[in-house]
Amino acid sequence: MIHPFEMPVLSSTMTEGKVVAWLKQVGDFVKANENIAVVESDKSDMEAECFHDGYLAAILVPAGGQAPTGQPIALIAETVEEMQQVQQNPQQYLAQLQTQSQTAKPPVNPEPELVTATPATNGRVIASPRAKKLAQTYHLDLTQIKGSGPYGRIVAEDVLQIASPPSRPTPSAPAVVIPASPPAAPASPPPATVTGSGTITPLSTLQQAVVRNMVASLAVPVFRVTYAITTNALDTLYQQIKGKGVTMTALLAKAIALTLTKHPLLNSRYTDQGIQQPEGIHVAVAVAMEDGGLVTPVLANPHQQDIYSLSRSWQDLVKRAKAKQLQPQEYNSGTFTLSNLGMFGVEQFDAILPPNQGSILAVGAAQPEVMALADGCIAVRRRMRVTLTCDHRVIYGAQAAAFLQDLAKLMETETQSLVL
Numbered sequence: 220m221i222h223p224f225e226m227p228v229l230s231s232t233m234t235e236g237k238v239v240a241w242l243k244q245v246g247d248f249v250k251a252n253e254n255i256a257v258v259e260s261d262k263s264d265m266e267a268e269c270f271h272d273g274y275l276a277a278i279l280v281p282a283g284g285q286a287p288t289g290q291p292i293a294l295i296a297e298t299v300e301e302m303q304q305v306q307q308n309p310q311q312y313l314a315q316l317q318t319q320s321q322t323a324k325p326p327v328n329p330e331p332e333l334v335t336a337t338p339a340t341n342g343r344v345i346a347s348p349r350a351k352k353l354a355q356t357y358h359l360d361l362t363q364i365k366g367s368g369p370y371g372r373i374v375a376e377d378v379l380q381i382a383s384p385p386s387r388p389t390p391s392a393p394a395v396v397i398p399a400s401p402p403a404a405p406a407s408p409p410p411a412t413v414t415g416s417g418t419i420t421p422l423s424t425l426q427q428a429v430v431r432n433m434v435a436s437l438a439v440p441v442f443r444v445t446y447a448i449t450t451n452a453l454d455t456l457y458q459q460i461k462g463k464g465v466t467m468t469a470l471l472a473k474a475i476a477l478t479l480t481k482h483p484l485l486n487s488r489y490t491d492q493g494i495q496q497p498e499g500i501h502v503a504v505a506v507a508m509e510d511g512g513l514v515t516p517v518l519a520n521p522h523q524q525d526i527y528s529l530s531r532s533w534q535d536l537v538k539r540a541k542a543k544q545l546q547p548q549e550y551n552s553g554t555f556t557l558s559n560l561g562m563f564g565v566e567q568f569d570a571i572l573p574p575n576q577g578s579i580l581a582v583g584a585a586q587p588e589v590m591a592l593a594d595g596c597i598a599v600r601r602r603m604r605v606t607l608t609c610d611h612r613v614i615y616g617a618q619a620a621a622f623l624q625d626l627a628k629l630m631e632t633e634t635q636s637l638v639l
Contacts, residue, residue: 223291228376229260277309346373425512476522503553
């Protein structure tokens with residue numbers, strides 16, 4: 220029997236992927252749950268596993284090639300004889316599999332009934348290792364998830380659809396079959412195309428994901444509030460503890476999380492059913508990637524961690540983000556986003572609200588300013604301008620202003636709470 224090895228779904232926002240490298244060669248025997256390829260999703264590079272024992276009969280998408288999620292990128296044959304037959308004409312077998320898949324599809328039920336397993340599983344829940352890990356991350360019961368894989372197997376996509384259901388349908392891309400090719404080394408960035416009006420460089424998978432998210436954000440009614448925070452106390456604290464590995468990002472994230480405990484509405488998001496309040500406070504921080512685009516590693520519940528552990532966690536996340544080694548839950552589970560351009564000397568800017576969040580805070584650089592104090596004296600103080608962008612369906616101006624007031628109070632007069 221011939222089985223297709225399809226482009227996997229590695230995140231809830233992934234619609235296509237790129238094969239970075241093949242870990243097996245044509246003719247190699249592979250086992251179920253064995254990783255056979257490295258795939259670039261919209262935010263990271265992850266290993267993709269095979270669901271069947273058999274021989275890697277044909278590679279349809281070579282390293283560097285792209286394909287929509289769900290499209291076959293290789294063929295797995297159960298026997299050597301079948302492998303040899305496939306290699307004579309891979310496209311013929313692929314066409315047969317696609318025809319069988321179309322004819323075998325059951326009629327669409329608008330309200331499908333959840334089942335635990337097909338009769339062939341004897342009541343056991345069959346799930347891929349990645350699906351099991353995602354179910355644990357999102358605290359989901361696998362027995363309540365219907366598997367879309369072979370023989371009712373629960374795959375990562377099934378879990379992600381429930382953990383983070385898409386807000387709108389995504390158009391499917393036309394299938395493109397690339398002739399079988401021997402495995403290749405990890406691909407270099409796509410080459411630029413020279414045209415009569417200049418040079419066009421194709422967008423990476425990450426950049427394409429950013430484009431989709433930003434376009435989706437334009438449909439959200441937002442407003443912005445800017446506030447000036449005096450940072451002398453925060454700067455003094457940072458100078459005292461930065462030698463121990465503490466980062467300013469960790470200080471800002473913890474300050475935000477502590478303030479969000481008093482203003483939970485700023486940590487919520489809009490859904491068609493109403494306002495959703497998450498269980499935790501997870502601060503996503505925008506990080507620019509060297510090859511274009513950005514990724515948002517997530518600091519989970521920073522208000523519950525000491526500043527030294529939090530800083531170590533942040534440094535590890537950034538290192539793995541730049542190496543494209545983050546797991547989906549490490550970049551798509553944020554409930555509030557921090558974007559800091561102050562390190563580049565930017566005094567003030569507006570940030571675009573990410574999809575499925577209610578707020579994002581844009582942080583500028585602290586600059587010395589002459590200001591009048593409460594007692595009438597004139598002094599020089601360092602001030603940092605922050606701009607909060609909010610979803611007006613969830614948050615109103617007075618609520619945003621109250622959050623910024625408490626954030627400023629914490630940074631100006633309660634900085635020791637950041638070390639605890």
